[in-house]
Structure formats: C-alpha cells, structure tokens
Amino acid sequence: MAEEKDKLHIRLHVYDTEIPVNIKREDEFFYRQAAKLITSTVNTYSEIFKNRKSEKEILYFAMIDIALRFQKTKDNNDTSEYDNILKKLTQEIEEAL
Secondary structure: OHHHHOEEEEEEEEOOEEEEEEEEHHHHHHHHHHHHHHHHHHHHHHHHOOOOOOHHHHHHHHHHHHHHHHHHHHHHOOOHHHHHHHHHHHHHHHHHO
16 A cells, blocks of 8 residues: 555656556656657657658657667666776785785
C-alpha cells in the first residue's frame, strides 16, 4: 500500500498523443522532460521530411536521434578506464608504503 502512495498517475503529451502513465513521484520531472524531448525531436524531423517520409519513418528518425544522444552521453560518462587507473595507482601506493 505504501508503494501505491509513492505512485503518481499523470498524462504525458507526447507528440500528438496523450499517454497515461503511473510513475514514481520522484520521477515526474524526468518523465515530463522525456516527453518534451520526444515531441521536440519528432516535430523537428516532421518539418524536415514533411510530405517526403511516412510518419513511421519520422518516428524512427526521432528514436535514432534520441538513442544516439543517449549512447554518446553514456560513453562520455563511462568512468571504468579511470577507475582502473585509480585502482592501479592505489595498489602501487600501498605496495610502496
């Protein structure tokens, strides 16, 4: 029951559709920002490819665009290389002491 209290029922406007979703309260801002990003991206591609591509293709272009941004951000934030260097340095320092 406490879990249901933490849930929030909202309607997101995504491009040309209203989508009802149940979300964690603390995630509302992120859901609304995601809906705005999708809408903005689809609108951009709709303007570029108006009357030249199907709506389905335009949606795929938007998904690829957003996924590409996500992948680039994910790769830029990958700290595993730095973590490995820090572990090696820590190990060397401990051995020297």
